[in-house]
Amino acid sequence: MKYVVLRSDGAGDPFLEPVSVHGADLDWAVSVVDADRREEAELASDPAVLEVAPEVSLQLVEPQTDGGDSSPVDDPAWAFKASGLDSCGYSGKGVSVAVLDTGVDCEHLAFNGVAFESELMRNFIVTSSSESDVHNVRDSNGHGTHVLGTVLGRDVDAARIGVAPGIARPIIGKVIDDRGGTTGALVRAMQWAVNCGADIIVMSLSMDFSKIVELFLAQDYPLVVATSRALEAYQANIRLFDHLSAFLSASSSRPLVFAASGNNSLRQVDLRFTVGTVQPAGTKGFFSVGAVGVTGRGEAKIAPFSNTGCAYAGPGVAIESARAGGGLARMSGTSMAVPHVAGIAALWTQALFADGRRPRHWAEDVVRALDTHARRAGLARDDVGLGILQAPVAGFDELDSLW
Numbered sequence: 001m002k003y004v005v006l007r008s009d010g011a012g013d014p015f016l017e018p019v020s021v022h023g024a025d026l027d028w029a030v031s032v033v034d035a036d037r038r039e040e041a042e043l044a045s046d047p048a049v050l051e052v053a054p055e056v057s058l059q060l061v062e063p064q065t066d067g068g069d070s071s072p073v074d075d076p077a078w079a080f081k082a083s084g085l086d087s088c089g090y091s092g093k094g095v096s097v098a099v100l101d102t103g104v105d106c107e108h109l110a111f112n113g114v115a116f117e118s119e120l121m122r123n124f125i126v127t128s129s130s131e132s133d134v135h136n137v138r139d140s141n142g143h144g145t146h147v148l149g150t151v152l153g154r155d156v157d158a159a160r161i162g163v164a165p166g167i168a169r170p171i172i173g174k175v176i177d178d179r180g181g182t183t184g185a186l187v188r189a190m191q192w193a194v195n196c197g198a199d200i201i202v203m204s205l206s207m208d209f210s211k212i213v214e215l216f217l218a219q220d221y222p223l224v225v226a227t228s229r230a231l232e233a234y235q236a237n238i239r240l241f242d243h244l245s246a247f248l249s250a251s252s253s254r255p256l257v258f259a260a261s262g263n264n265s266l267r268q269v270d271l272r273f274t275v276g277t278v279q280p281a282g283t284k285g286f287f288s289v290g291a292v293g294v295t296g297r298g299e300a301k302i303a304p305f306s307n308t309g310c311a312y313a314g315p316g317v318a319i320e321s322a323r324a325g326g327g328l329a330r331m332s333g334t335s336m337a338v339p340h341v342a343g344i345a346a347l348w349t350q351a352l353f354a355d356g357r358r359p360r361h362w363a364e365d366v367v368r369a370l371d372t373h374a375r376r377a378g379l380a381r382d383d384v385g386l387g388i389l390q391a392p393v394a395g396f397d398e399l400d401s402l403w
Contacts, residue, residue, distance in 0.1 A: 262275065
């Protein structure tokens with residue numbers, strides 16, 4: 001069985017060696033190892049090992065086909081208006097964003113002028129070690145292409161799709177495909193993204209509990225034992241991400257991690273049918289993102305599928321962005337809201353730190369700006385957290401303006 005090992009001594013996977021570190025001071029590392037239960041216990045007894053968690057399945061936070069009565073079919077630009085982007089004078093220039101998803105269609109017109117550099121592209125699910133396979137992030141699903149388009153896409157046929165089109169060098173980690181992904185792939189990708197100098201990390205993944213149960217059933221465990229072992233594995237992975245988040249928060253190279261809260265709620269059936277934020281988006285120190293749409297009267301409304309307990313909310317209904325293979329597509333989901341919110345964070349990062357430097361507490365300053373300028377729009381805090389994030393207005397370049 002494979003285990004994800006988080007160490008505090010930096011002895012990890014050479015595959016994850018730094019590429020272009022922005023003052024990183026990482027003294028932790030992750031690796032994925034094959035071990036039996038005895039070897040797992042030995043690993044756990046090592047003082048340098050903080051967590052040993054079974055590698056478990058991840059699933060994509062899948063887009064939704066129904067945005068409910070909040071679906072704005074007539075105005076695809078509504079999302080930009082909802083975040084004040086029509087009066088924003090920033091583009092995200094100089095900010096580094098990592099998208100950990102299904103890959104990307106690098107040839108799409110939305111990415112004209114974007115520098116896709118091989119050392120900033122990694123495939124974490126491929127089993128081959130050849131350079132061509134390791135750097136192959138081709139998107140056969142389409143989700144990652146749509147997400148990246150929302151973060152930084154250039155205009156397509158005069159239609160704006162990108163929140164922060166000034167971002168020039170994205171970091172692309174392919175951590176999932178149509179067959180699924182694993183916590184091992186995601187954690188390794190997160191460490192790699194930090195090593196590459198990511199200011200912001202974007203992900204839309206959740207642990208698949210049913211697949212974890214199947215993992216133990218396949219080893220001939222009785223159902224009751226398999227379910228209990230699956231719960232133990234689930235809890236171990238929650239601890240793993242908690243430790244990882246703590247390390248990131250303590251690092252001078254701390255990135256802001258934004259994750260989709262999940263699409264499991266069914267408000268359109270009954271307002272009681274809501275579900276809390278999925279894991280690992282619910283990790284302390286990560287910023288989970290819920291989705292809002294807009295009514296026919298132009299008012300913000302929580303998307304019926306959006307999970308509760310998020311930190312922030314963003315437009316996530318009928319979002320128009322890049323379609324893998326060409327053209328544009330509209331999708332709905334919290335995984336559409338999270339790249340929008342990440343793009344807003346990139347704009348604030350540029351506004352506050354236009355010189356490109358990242359002082360030790362830069363991330364806290366950006367979070368303070370996001371918190372200060374979030375707009376609840378009359379929606380419940382449990383649905384939208386602090387609110388719908390707003391972009392910095394043109395000319396905002398004084399950190400003192402936050403106090």
